[in-house]
Amino acid sequence: MTYRLLYWPGIPGRGEFVRLPLEAAGVAYEDCGVERGGDAVVSYLEAQKDHPAFAVPLIETDEGERIAQVANILAYLGPLHGFAPGDARERRFLNQVQLTIADMVEEAHNTHHPVSSGAYYEDQKPEALRAANDFRETRIPKFLGYFESIAAANPSGWLVGDAWSYGDTSLRHLLQGLTFAFPKRMAKVAGDYPAIHALSDRLGQLERLGAYEASDRHQPWADGIFRHYPELDG
Amino acid sequence: MTYRLLYWPGIPGRGEFVRLPLEAAGVAYEDCGVERGGDAVVSYLEAQKDHPAFAVPLIETDEGERIAQVANILAYLGPLHGFAPGDARERRFLNQVQLTIADMVEEAHNTHHPVSSGAYYEDQKPEALRAANDFRETRIPKFLGYFESIAAANPSGWLVGDAWSYGDTSLRHLLQGLTFAFPKRMAKVAGDYPAIHALSDRLGQLERLGAYEASDRHQPWADGIFRHYPELDG
Numbered sequence: 001m002t003y004r005l006l007y008w009p010g011i012p013g014r015g016e017f018v019r020l021p022l023e024a025a026g027v028a029y030e031d032c033g034v035e036r037g038g039d040a041v042v043s044y045l046e047a048q049k050d051h052p053a054f055a056v057p058l059i060e061t062d063e064g065e066r067i068a069q070v071a072n073i074l075a076y077l078g079p080l081h082g083f084a085p086g087d088a089r090e091r092r093f094l095n096q097v098q099l100t101i102a103d104m105v106e107e108a109h110n111t112h113h114p115v116s117s118g119a120y121y122e123d124q125k126p127e128a129l130r131a132a133n134d135f136r137e138t139r140i141p142k143f144l145g146y147f148e149s150i151a152a153a154n155p156s157g158w159l160v161g162d163a164w165s166y167g168d169t170s171l172r173h174l175l176q177g178l179t180f181a182f183p184k185r186m187a188k189v190a191g192d193y194p195a196i197h198a199l200s201d202r203l204g205q206l207e208r209l210g211a212y213e214a215s216d217r218h219q220p221w222a223d224g225i226f227r228h229y230p231e232l233d234g
Numbered sequence: 235m236t237y238r239l240l241y242w243p244g245i246p247g248r249g250e251f252v253r254l255p256l257e258a259a260g261v262a263y264e265d266c267g268v269e270r271g272g273d274a275v276v277s278y279l280e281a282q283k284d285h286p287a288f289a290v291p292l293i294e295t296d297e298g299e300r301i302a303q304v305a306n307i308l309a310y311l312g313p314l315h316g317f318a319p320g321d322a323r324e325r326r327f328l329n330q331v332q333l334t335i336a337d338m339v340e341e342a343h344n345t346h347h348p349v350s351s352g353a354y355y356e357d358q359k360p361e362a363l364r365a366a367n368d369f370r371e372t373r374i375p376k377f378l379g380y381f382e383s384i385a386a387a388n389p390s391g392w393l394v395g396d397a398w399s400y401g402d403t404s405l406r407h408l409l410q411g412l413t414f415a416f417p418k419r420m421a422k423v424a425g426d427y428p429a430i431h432a433l434s435d436r437l438g439q440l441e442r443l444g445a446y447e448a449s450d451r452h453q454p455w456a457d458g459i460f461r462h463y464p465e466l467d468g
Contacts, residue, residue, distance in 0.1 A: 050387065051327045054334045054380050067326055069333040071305070076326060092301055092310060093285045099303040100288045106340060114348040115361060116368035127349060127361045134350035146288050153284065 003029040003077075006041050007057040011224030012173070014105070015057040017070045020169035021083045023212035024203070029059070034217065071098045074166040083169075085161035094160040094167050097150065101170045104143040108174075108181065109225045111135045111232055121229070132232035136185050140178070144193050147171055151195035157202070164203055172200040177226035184233045237263040237311075238294040240275050245458030246407070248339070249291040251304045254403035255317045257446035258437070263293070268451065305332045308400040317403075319395035328394040331384065331401045335408055338377040342412065343459045345369045345466055355463070366466035370419045374412070378427050381405055385429035391436065398437055406434040411460035418467045 003022070007015030015033070022029050033041045033056075041056060053068030059077070060066050067073050075095050078084025084091050109117075114131040115124040150159055159167040175196065179186040190197060204210060212218055221228070237256070241249030249267070256263050267275045267290075275290060287302030293311070294300050301307050309329050312318025318325050343351075348365040349358040384393055393401040409430065413420040424431060438444060446452055455462070 051330075052380070052383065053330070054337075054377070065323055065326075067330065069330045072326060072330045072333060075329070089299055092299075092306060095306045095309070096287070096301065096303045099306060103288075110344065110348075114344075115364040116372070118368065118372055124364070127364070130349040130358070130361070134352065138350070138352055143288070146286070149286065 004060040009033040021166040024209040181226040241291040243267040255400040258443040415460040
């Protein structure tokens with residue numbers, strides 16, 4: 001089994017939420033955009049017939065099934081490759097947490113593109129200043145406080161169940177993205193969220209994940225979902 | 235089996251995506267917010283212990299399981315009550331479509347609250363005018379064209395499989411919401427999307443769904459996700 005991952009090269013983006021658990025679990029996949037360029041992704045999307053995806057990331061299985069939307073991809077891969085709990089009820093909670101992480105990711109993107117995802121940041125700067133202010137003051141504490149309460153209540157220290165899951169890799173990437181985009185603010189509030197920072201640190205010690213993050217397969221921060229504009233960091 | 239639905243009263247909101255398939259399939263549920271008021275929802279959320287929800291809607295089962303996030307709730311209920319396909323691959327595609335509908339719902343909300351979901355519309359009007367313009371010109375054609383292509387390609391005329399599913403009820407509500415919020419624009423482009431409008435009309439002829447929509451259980455449009463501000467309709 002080798003999956004094909006379709007996602008834009010040059011940024012971690014939403015594709016990273018799929019790459020991380022695959023890498024950490026040692027599951028083979030071809031990263032088509034990174035290996036063959038963005039044009040390969042465009043061609044792939046244009047050639048879709050039945051069950052098309054609205055957007056990437058998507059994965060294709062050896063049986064030719066195409067699955068898109070991050071939470072949908074992870075809910076499929078997790079139980080097959082051991083990065084989701086065996087218990088169905090726990091898996092539903094994991095999916096719920098993943099969707100809440102996705103909501104925060106969407107709001108983080110909205111801070112620099114509040115008016116139009118198709119227009120330049122420079123053309124929506126006043127709006128972005130207001131949106132980022134609200135995100136820093138209101139949304140970061142609300143979302144991170146929620147994730148903190150879940151990790152702190154779980155004896156294992158992970159988000160769900162007694163082993164790491166795709167929820168943990170997603171939360172680690174979210175924390176890294178927020179720290180890249182809002183370094184001053186994240187440093188200021190880090191002490192408020194010890195359980196999720198500890199969870200992220202433990203995950204970073206997984207041999208395969210560490211090797212991936214140090215490799216050139218790992219896409220650098222660039223103008224993706226998480227962007228560092230100092231003026232948006234307050 | 236009687237589910238308890240927790241959601242804010244007075245608006246259809248995200249709760250409506252849960253109510254519609256339950257109503258259309260004749261599944262019993264207690265609409266706690268509508269029946270007991272918003273304070274009951276607040277008390278419920280504050281009393282959450284393990285596996286808390288970040289936000290409503292959530293449902294509680296007879297076994298005491300609490301499930302939140304619309305797509306997660308629907309993925310759970312659909313196979314149990316006959317409003318999701320029996321085939322696992324089709325169910326994954328349905329989940330994918332539901333998540334894409336959720337993305338468009340989020341963008342529709344963003345048109346009137348581009349800067350802060352916690353601030354008044356009146357305090358972000360210039361930003362809202364720009365966001366709504368982009369939504370009307372770019373995002374409505376892109377999203378609705380995608381849903382249209384799926385329904386038009388399916389011999390049954392439904393989004394996925396050969397019977398109505400929660401994807402269809404969600405798409406109907408999305409079309410109704412867009413038509414409420416952007417009546418001029420939606421009238422202008424209606425002819426571009428015959429398959430999804432036909433799907434919505436067929437669904438409205440289901441006896442139970444029609445009875446629900448005519449009943450006083452059905453929450454009126456108000457200042458929820460979909461809002462009608464004439465200046466945002468172009």
